[in-house]
């Protein structure tokens with residue numbers, strides 16, 4: 287079984303994750319994780335916080351001499367901004383008059399519903415945990431999972447295909463050359479001309495004190511047919527991946543394959559006809575299903591898309607109501623991003639990595655990496671034998 291939990295507040299001392307179920311023998315060092323943490327922090331349109339935080343992981347347990355032990359892997363990411371927040375976020379009790387309460391909830395955030403649910407008079411008690419800063423811990427977890435997937439020849443790629451109304455409608459193949467362009471792009475956009483338009487739109491939003499969302503795409507290559515199951519609703523691979531992606535802050539829609547477009551096309555176009563060649567085994571000439579049919583991977587690349595809404599905190603705050611006085615007011619103005627779709631794409635890779643490792647572990651088991659690889663290879667041999 288693979289599972290993880292995260293803890294930590296946005297301006298608390300640190301973020302923590304405990305990941306359990308990674309087999310022994312996987313090479314792992316903190317630099318592997320730091321690379322992905324850095325990727326999460328980049329992106330045109332991000333706010334001032336990202337220039338303060340230079341995320342680095344400390345691996346506290348589960349690794350010895352550069353290899354996993356099979357025991358829980360505890361990961362710690364310190365918030366470098368903590369010294370400036372040690373009073374406001376004090377663990378110890380301090381006189382209440384020394385802390386000013388946040389009482390104007392931001393539309394689009396957990397602020398109001400969270401304050402009602404947990405009975406808080408200070409919205410900071412909500413926003414500190416609801417914030418997407420938490421995703422740094424999830425990216426660290428995903429980074430470990432991605433290393434394991436690479437051992438099995440499974441690779442993940444992401445790119446941004448829309449910011450506001452500016453779309454990159456080109457199709458792509460995640461070749462190393464293409465992927466270098468994406469990794470070097472401030473918006474994870476493959477198309478330079480579209481990237482320029484996206485940048486201007488973000489500049490315009492910033493000038494207008496407004497925010498933007500967009501769409502990112504994830505491709506997973508090397509997944510064999512047979513991951514996930516149609517037997518129970520909660521074992522369906524598409525359902526698990528959709529849930530994982532929807533759990534990212536500000537994601538409001540997920541597509542598998544051509545997704546919503548499928549609803550408007552004829553069946554003869556939508557379904558991917560089946561072919562067979564000895565050297566390729568079963569294959570499809572197109573991939574509208576996004577690599578999943580009946581909740582099971584079909585051997586084609588998994589293709590997922592996610593829609594992120596615009597950032598909720600506006601430099602020109604929206605109308606709200608004070609939770610104590612009930613008088614009309616303007617929402618809180620916290621330090622915020624104008625657009626964070628490229629970061630969300632990296633977080634998407636992380637949560638998808640975790641879910642795929644989870645289904646891999648369920649199918650192939652393996653307490654050690656050797657055992658997992660042996661079981662996996664047996665299955666690949668079986669695929670060739672049918």
Ligand SMILES: Cc1cc2nc3c(=O)[nH]c(=O)nc-3n(C[C@H](O)[C@H](O)[C@H](O)COP(=O)(O)O)c2cc1C
Nearest residue numbers: 394395396416418535536598599622623626629630
């Ligand atoms: C990478 C990333 C960065 C974000 N940055 C901000 C931000 O700076 N300010 C903000 O108000 N919301 C930001 N959000 C979105 C909020 O966290 C999110 O809208 C909020 O927690 C409410 O959750 P919901 O939109 O899923 O309903 C960010 C989301 C992500 C994924």
